[in-house]
Amino acid sequence: MRNRSPAFWLFIAPVLVALMLVVGVPLLMGFFYTFTDWNGLGFNQFVGFEHYSRLLGDDRFLSSLWFTIQFSFVSVILLNIIGLGLALIVTQKLKTSNFLRTIFFMPNLIGGLILGFIWQFIFINVFGQIGQFMNVDGLQGWLSTPTTGFWGLVILTVWQLAGYIMIIYIAYLQNVPGELIEASQIDGAGPVQRFKNVTFPLIAPAFTVSMFLTLSVSFKIYDQNLSLTDGGPFNSTEMVAMNIVYTAFDSNEMAYGQAKAVVFLIFVSIIAISQVYYNKKREVEM
Amino acid sequence: MKQQNGKNYWVEILGIFLALIWLSPFYLMVVNSFKTNRDIFEDVLGLPPEAVFANYVQAFHDLDFLNALWNSTFITVSSIVLIIIFSSMAGYALARNKSKLSGALLLIFVSAMLIPFQAVMITLTSFFSSFQMLNQYGLIFMYLGFGCSLAIFLYHGAMTGISITLDEAATIDGASRFQTFWYIIFPLLKPISVTVAILNVIWIWNDYLLPSLVLSSEEATIPINMYYFFGEYTRQWDLALAGLTLAIIPIIIFYFFAQKQIISGVTDGAVK
Numbered sequence: 283m284r285n286r287s288p289a290f291w292l293f294i295a296p297v298l299v300a301l302m303l304v305v306g307v308p309l310l311m312g313f314f315y316t317f318t319d320w321n322g323l324g325f326n327q328f329v330g331f332e333h334y335s336r337l338l339g340d341d342r343f344l345s346s347l348w349f350t351i352q353f354s355f356v357s358v359i360l361l362n363i364i365g366l367g368l369a370l371i372v373t374q375k376l377k378t379s380n381f382l383r384t385i386f387f388m389p390n391l392i393g394g395l396i397l398g399f400i401w402q403f404i405f406i407n408v409f410g411q412i413g414q415f416m417n418v419d420g421l422q423g424w425l426s427t428p429t430t431g432f433w434g435l436v437i438l439t440v441w442q443l444a445g446y447i448m449i450i451y452i453a454y455l456q457n458v459p460g461e462l463i464e465a466s467q468i469d470g471a472g473p474v475q476r477f478k479n480v481t482f483p484l485i486a487p488a489f490t491v492s493m494f495l496t497l498s499v500s501f502k503i504y505d506q507n508l509s510l511t512d513g514g515p516f517n518s519t520e521m522v523a524m525n526i527v528y529t530a531f532d533s534n535e536m537a538y539g540q541a542k543a544v545v546f547l548i549f550v551s552i553i554a555i556s557q558v559y560y561n562k563k564r565e566v567e568m
Numbered sequence: 569m570k571q572q573n574g575k576n577y578w579v580e581i582l583g584i585f586l587a588l589i590w591l592s593p594f595y596l597m598v599v600n601s602f603k604t605n606r607d608i609f610e611d612v613l614g615l616p617p618e619a620v621f622a623n624y625v626q627a628f629h630d631l632d633f634l635n636a637l638w639n640s641t642f643i644t645v646s647s648i649v650l651i652i653i654f655s656s657m658a659g660y661a662l663a664r665n666k667s668k669l670s671g672a673l674l675l676i677f678v679s680a681m682l683i684p685f686q687a688v689m690i691t692l693t694s695f696f697s698s699f700q701m702l703n704q705y706g707l708i709f710m711y712l713g714f715g716c717s718l719a720i721f722l723y724h725g726a727m728t729g730i731s732i733t734l735d736e737a738a739t740i741d742g743a744s745r746f747q748t749f750w751y752i753i754f755p756l757l758k759p760i761s762v763t764v765a766i767l768n769v770i771w772i773w774n775d776y777l778l779p780s781l782v783l784s785s786e787e788a789t790i791p792i793n794m795y796y797f798f799g800e801y802t803r804q805w806d807l808a809l810a811g812l813t814l815a816i817i818p819i820i821i822f823y824f825f826a827q828k829q830i831i832s833g834v835t836d837g838a839v840k
Binding site: 285289290293294296297298300301303304305307308309311312315322323368371372374375376377378381382383384385386387388389390391392393394395396397399400401403404407408411412441445446449450452453491495502504505508509522523526527530531536539540543544546547550551554 | 576579580582583584586587590591593594596597600608609611612613650654655657658660661662665667669670673676677680682683684685686687688689690691692694695709710712713714716717720745746749770773774775776777781791794795798805808809812815816819820822823827830831834835838
């Protein structure tokens with residue numbers, strides 16, 4: 283198919299038009315409007331970098347950014363440890379392997395909004411009742427303090443996404459050649475040594491893939507945040523995505539919200555670009 | 569590996585123990601959805617003293633369940649059909665055209681995957697409202713725009729395994745470009761189409777933020793109605809839980825019928 287052939291363009295046109303109208307135009311408009319006093323309908327004047335400088339003094343935004351970074355850091359570590367652990371369990375030759383895999387993956391099928399509501403019930407009522415019964419103060423009043431809100435979000439996210447990370451690790455674990463495992467057994471390697479020296483180096487790429495994946499997913503979380511804590515108490519568990527939605531659609535500061543969105547885009551792009559860079563480097567080394 | 573059986577026994581017990589923990593939120597949701605609010609506060613862990621179905625009747629009604637189910641189905645299925653047809657066409661054209669331009673276009677599509685939704689949502693909704701497209705048709709078009717990138721990437725990758733001699737043979741037999749694609753190539757891409765369909769069902773069916781910005785209340789999907797329903801019954805857990813149970817039934821049914829394809833589809837989508 284040549285460039286000039288009409289067939290080539292007819293095949294590309296529908297998706298190209300959709301991408302341009304849905305992503306391309308809004309993205310360019312977005313950059314442009316952050317330098318104006320745009321209110322969603324039109325704008326009267328250019329304001330230069332005013333929105334961006336205002337950002338630096340916006341405590342609510344900065345604390346949502348800091349919360350998001352802390353949340354992502356903890357979630358990424360836990361998700362990878364637990365995801366790998368689950369993958370190691372279900373790749374043993376168990377009678378229940380398929381069943382277990384189905385169960386661990388199940389929360390991924392359901393939207394974050396609904397899962398957040400389910401866990402709201404669990405943290406408030408189930409934890410509360412168990413805490414009362416067993417006289418454990420730490421189980422009571424969950425989601426009513428910043429700390430329990432933070433850990434509530436972490437638990438929900440890990441429970442939901444660990445099965446997904448498990449699937450990625452399984453794909454790599456299944457590519458570890460059986461002969462290598464057998465050879466190491468003959469050489470007298472125990473299970474720990476075998477994992478450390480044979481399996482782990484071979485699944486290292488999976489670690490990169492899922493680390494970046496979990497990082498970008500947890501950075502962008504919105505639904506779970508909305509339904510579990512709604513940013514509360516007192517906006518202490520509000521993440522960046524929610525802060526942007528709030529600024530644009532609740533306080534109707536469209537241009538300012540868009541400036542936050544641009545900063546958010548830069549953060550997410552840094553994560554994505556470092557992944558591409560890291561992968562390239564690794565490919566060269568291999 | 570026979571000598572490992574004794575150890576596997578313990579791994580199996582650990583696995584089942586973890587599976588029970590993983591399932592416990594669903595157990596708690598379902599058992600409490602059959603209790604009265606009072607029973608929930610008496611004993612949250614046990615089975616209901618007597619099953620209450622009234623919660624479900626009211627939740628079904630207040631969620632406008634059938635209407636929301638229809639809206640969710642219509643939007644999800646239409647979006648996926650469009651994504652599959654148009655992305656496979658583009659993936660095919662980009663793979664068969666080896667020019668620099670084609671490479672650049674592929675790069676544009678792939679880079680678009682990295683743009684987070686929040687970066688464009690504000691201007692996107694304002695842009696679409698300027699020509700009255702904040703409705704379910706506008707939404708379906710948006711899903712095509714957001715969803716085509718990953719699909720094109722997957723189709724393009726799969727095309728490398730489909731020999732160009734097939735195209736040539738079809739052309740000699742007098743088939744047009746489109747006929748070649750539709751009758752010869754598209755059927756061969758079926759495994760990718762299944763993967764694309766599955767990844768998009770999980771995303772579009774559950775999506776909340778975009779539809780909440782775009783749809784009117786008559787067009788609302790299950791997650792949107794769930795959000796309002798939950799807000800209305802914050803202290804009435806019995807009703808809220810019945811609503812939540814109802815809301816997840818369709819996707820759980822889908823999971824049990826297609827779990828093998830779902831797991832392999834998700835693997836393909838994540839690892840590639």
